Amino acid sequence: MGSINVTFVLGLVVAGLGAYMIYPMLSTPPVPKVEEKWWGAGKPTKEDTRIRDFKINVSEDVLKDLHHRLASHLPFQEPLEDVKQHYGMNANLLKKIVDHWKTKYDWREREKFFNQYPQFKTQIQGLDIHFMHVKPKQTKGLKVLPLLLVHGWPGSFREFYEAIPALTTPQKDRDFVFEVVVPSIPGYGFSDAAVRPGMNPAAIGVIFKNLMSRLGFNKYYIQGGDWGSMIVHVMSVLYPDRVIGVHSNMCFVNTPIANIKMFMASIYPSFFVKEEHINLTYPLSRIYSYLLLETGYMHLQATKPDTVGVALRDSPVGLAAYILEKFTTWTNKEWKDLEDGGLPKKYTLTNLLDNVMVYWLNRCITTSMRLYSEAFSGEYYGQHWDRLPVKEVPSGCLRARHEIAFSPDFVLGEKYENLIHLEDYDNVGHFAAYEEPDLFTKDVYNFVDKVEKLPRGPKK
Ligand SMILES: *[C@@H]1O[C@H](CO)[C@@H](O)[C@H](O)[C@H]1NC(C)=O
Ligand SMILES: *[C@@H]1O[C@H](CO)[C@@H](O)[C@H](O)[C@H]1NC(C)=O
Secondary structure (H helix, E strand, O other): OOHHHHHHHHHHHHHHHHHHHHHHHHOOOOOOOOOOOOOOOOOOOOOOOOEEEEOOOOOHHHHHHHHHHHHHOOOOOOOOOOOOOEOEOOHHHHHHHHHHHHHOOOHHHHHHHHOOOOEEEEEEOOEEEEEEEEOOOOOOOOEEEEEEEEOOOOOOHHHHOOOHHHHOOOOOOOOEEEEEEEEOOOOOOOOOOOOOOOOOHHHHHHHHHHHHHHOOOOOEEEEEOOHHHHHHHHHHHHOOOOEEEEEEOOOOOOOHHHHHHHHHHOOOHHHOOOHHHHHHHOOHHHHHHHHHHHOHHHHHHHHOHHHHHHHHHHOHHHHHHHHHHHHHHOOOHHHHHOOOOOHHHOOOHHHHHHHHHHHHHHOOHHHHHHHHHHHOOHHHHOOOHHHOOEOOOOEEEEEEOOOOOOOOHHHHOOOEOOEEEEEEEOOOOOOHHHHOHHHHHHHHHHHHHHHHOOOOOOOO
């Protein structure tokens, strides 16, 4: 045998091995079976299927304890000169926030605000799941469409309060209106936390499917950002016959093919990416170094949530710093350069503290952070949910310019095979509904209008 032949054979072997190794990465993995587990303490018992009214009513003792802690925290470390938010939450900003909390934030008044929408709890797979269920008051001549809204971390059901009125009130030129269901993720807000490992986005998707069934909804729309977007993605993969349409304000695509495409396109970006999106997509080195800068918390929470949780659960000021830092950088990357973290441009301190209170009153920061550990566990990651596309379910993306990571048009199809709606917003970040309730609401209406106008043939 001549040397050419040896090289040729070796080449074939290497190519074959390469294809053998890469092929499974590029092909669509099977949809995993997700069991309906019992997540409460003890052995499974007969489920209490009642839907119980729920009102937030915090005891005086809890409020006294909070004020004691706010009054007695040790002095903060002085920030370095002129660093704004570049070393994390700036203590000068934190002082203002805590001062507002102590002197202007009136929980009893906020409690009334929180209780303006009907809330309930119901037991699902051993856990009490908390949710708001808001029906439109006027429905004459209109279709009433059920819509599940799913929050993420470090958000809560509070993020949707400003969007709910428009979603549940008839709009001009629309022949439908929504009936919204806004749950708290297990381990978040007023929902119970799992007592054993495994409460990952797929497990949450099962619970929310069961919640919708219990409310009598077998077909509905779903919407989510942050973890909410992962959860509604999983639901669209698992229950394509139930989900009429899926809308997300974080249509982030992270499949091997998408990443290869992104890399290839970096050679000649303007051929693949719209002019106005080039800076959001390339150079990849800048994008990745930004992600590294902003995702330390993720690594921490995916590995040691219970350790950092001890301090955050014990200190309301520590908790506020940890949570509200995200509301500066994730709303707008450039707000890091601002003394006030940019917060007054979009939020009031009262609204932001509402969300912090959902975590404080429920002592749920540790259980909320565990979702990262569950989602990045070898077992869950090994199921390759990232690579499972939403096939026939009509999908819509609200793409915010200031979102932490940007997915350009040419990769979105890897995850959303039936993407019928894609709208860009320049002045929106990670918390679309909370930041810009009017834009958010309008985008959801626009998307659903498109879905409702699709021809509905019999399903294959
Ligand atoms: C909250 O609970 C207290 C004590 O149980 C009760 O007196 C009060 O009326 C409740 N408030 C609301 C708004 O339900
Ligand atoms: C993209 O970045 C370059 C270099 O910083 C800048 O000159 C250009 O104006 C930016 N383009 C857009 C569309 O923002």
